[in-house]
Amino acid sequence: MIVKVCDRLAPSCPLTAIAIVALVVSLLPVTGWCQIAPDQANEIRAGIENRIEALTILGGDFGLAGGSFRSSSRLQPGLTTQVQSDISKGGGAGDVGDPRPLGDLDIGWQPRLQGNMGYLESTNRPLGVLAGDSSEVATYAIEFGGGARFWVSDRFSLAPTLMGLYGHTSNEYTARSSFMIANLTRATQLGLVDWSIDTWTLRPALDLQYVINWGRSIITLSSDPTYFHTEGFSSSNSNVRINGDSGSIANKIDADVPLYIEIYGHELRSGGYLSRTELFGDLRSGLGVQHMNEIHGRLVLDFLNQFWKVQWIGVGASYVWGTNITGWTAGADVAFRF
Numbered sequence: 001m002i003v004k005v006c007d008r009l010a011p012s013c014p015l016t017a018i019a020i021v022a023l024v025v026s027l028l029p030v031t032g033w034c035q036i037a038p039d040q041a042n043e044i045r046a047g048i049e050n051r052i053e054a055l056t057i058l059g060g061d062f063g064l065a066g067g068s069f070r071s072s073s074r075l076q077p078g079l080t081t082q083v084q085s086d087i088s089k090g091g092g093a094g095d096v097g098d099p100r101p102l103g104d105l106d107i108g109w110q111p112r113l114q115g116n117m118g119y120l121e122s123t124n125r126p127l128g129v130l131a132g133d134s135s136e137v138a139t140y141a142i143e144f145g146g147g148a149r150f151w152v153s154d155r156f157s158l159a160p161t162l163m164g165l166y167g168h169t170s171n172e173y174t175a176r177s178s179f180m181i182a183n184l185t186r187a188t189q190l191g192l193v194d195w196s197i198d199t200w201t202l203r204p205a206l207d208l209q210y211v212i213n214w215g216r217s218i219i220t221l222s223s224d225p226t227y228f229h230t231e232g233f234s235s236s237n238s239n240v241r242i243n244g245d246s247g248s249i250a251n252k253i254d255a256d257v258p259l260y261i262e263i264y265g266h267e268l269r270s271g272g273y274l275s276r277t278e279l280f281g282d283l284r285s286g287l288g289v290q291h292m293n294e295i296h297g298r299l300v301l302d303f304l305n306q307f308w309k310v311q312w313i314g315v316g317a318s319y320v321w322g323t324n325i326t327g328w329t330a331g332a333d334v335a336f337r338f
Contacts, residue, residue, distance in 0.1 A: 045191060045239060053230045053244045054286025055120060056167035056199050060141025062091035062116035063205075063226060063250060064277070065294065065320065065329050085123070091116025091143065095159075099151050108151035112159050115144040132176035135193065141167035145203065155211050163203040165228075170196035170236075191239030198234040199242050203227070218256040225249045228283065246283035251276050263301060272297035272316070290323040298333045 058064055092115070099108030120139040145163025152158070173193035175184045188194045205226040212219040226249070232242030252275035261268040278291045300314025316333035320326065 045241075048192065049232075049240065049242050050244065050282040050286040052169050052197060052199070052232070052240075052286075053201075053228075053242055053246065053282045055122075055137065055139045056141055056165070056169060056201065056230060057228055057246060057283055058287065059087055059089075059118040059120035059139040060116060060143050060165050060167050060201075061118075061203070061228075062089070062093060062114060062143065063224065063248070065089075065318070085121065087118065087120045089116060089118040091118070095149050099149075102150065110149045110151075111146065112149050112161060113146040114161060114163055117142050129179050130177045133180050134174045134176075136172045136174075137169065138172075139167060139169040141165060143201075143203070149207075157209050157211075159207040159209075161205050161207065163205075165199075165201035165203055165230075167199045167201065168196070169199065188237075191237035195240045196236045197232045197240050197242060199230050199232045201228050201230040216258045220252075220254040220256075222252045222254070223249065224252075228281075230282075244282040246286075247280035248283060249278045249280075258302075266301040266303060269300050269302055269314075270298065271300075289325050292320055292322040292325055294318050294320045294329075296329075300333055 093112065094114075095110040095112050097110055099110050101107075102109045118139075118141050120137075122137045124135040124137075126133055126135075143163055143165040145161060147159055147161030149157050149159040171193060173180070173184070173187075175181045180187070184193070203226060205224060208223045210221045212221070226247060228246040228248075230242055230244050230246070232240070235241065252273050254271070254273040256269060256271040259268045259270055273294075273296050275294045275296075276291060277294075279287065279289055284290055296316055296318040298314055298316035303311065303313060314333045316331060318329040320329065
């Protein structure tokens with residue numbers, strides 16, 4: 001069971017905080033809110049709602065990295081936005097105990113637990129016609145669930161799981177530009193700024209693994225298709241409603257390598273992984289990211305059978321790149337074996 005205590009990420013693409021400004025300004029003339037057509041208002045809200053769903057998953061799901069980042073984007077001539085965001089997570093997943101027989105079948109199985117807690121803050125400071133304004137989005141989420149891992153052979157296994165994710169997302173807009181000072185009340189009534197909403201997400205997934213033992217080194221090939229269905233409730237504005245679907249497929253190669261070095265009686269181990277995650281649905285459109293690649297390295301001390309249920313404790317760091325995203329992560333790397 002791997003627990004990520006803290007991550008740092010620096011993507012180049014703007015996320016939810018930009019959406020409010022980008023959609024409003026790109027769809028509306030500066031002359032005023034009275035010219036909003038009903039279909040335009042619906043399109044603006046749809047973009048905001050996609051991003052609420054995407055940020056809830058990004059901030060609350062253990063399978064996606066958190067981080068701290070800054071971004072800048074030119075949305076159209078005369079309008080530039082600058083965003084600073086921080087995402088902190090603590091969570092992970094793991095199989096409990098050793099495989100046990102599944103009836104009379106030649107299949108072993110283990111219970112599996114998964115969980116995560118996350119918090120995201122994003123501050124957008126637009127330039128141009130909205131210079132001086134700021135839009136702050138905050139999301140906190142908690143996720144828990146599990147399933148079972150079934151060993152078809154000594155090397156190949158699959159783990160169907162089901163998780164539930166609760167999230168709360170809110171926006172606070174500070175208007176200092178003459179444009180937004182004149183139109184803030186109308187924007188709030190339409191549910192474009194200064195809103196809050198609770199969400200629940202159902203997360204079924206299937207983790208496929210193939211393990212290769214090479215001496216004392218362990219190489220694990222895995223694929224993890226995941227589906228998210230999100231709905232909103234307890235919205236502060238009846239115009240803000242969430243009902244969307246997202247998905248991801250993460251393919252990973254992980255290596256665990258002993259270094260044959262002992263420090264204070266604990267063996268030093270190295271390793272890491274290379275992964276690629278494809279995003280689908282509202283997760284893709286809400287973040288503006290089609291896929292992410294990550295290369296991760298770790299250095300840990302082996303505590304197996306020496307300290308409670310801890311398998312190892314150490315540090316890890318990653319470099320992330322992909323569609324409209326680059327960055328890095330770093331944090332504690334802790335594994336448990338129950």
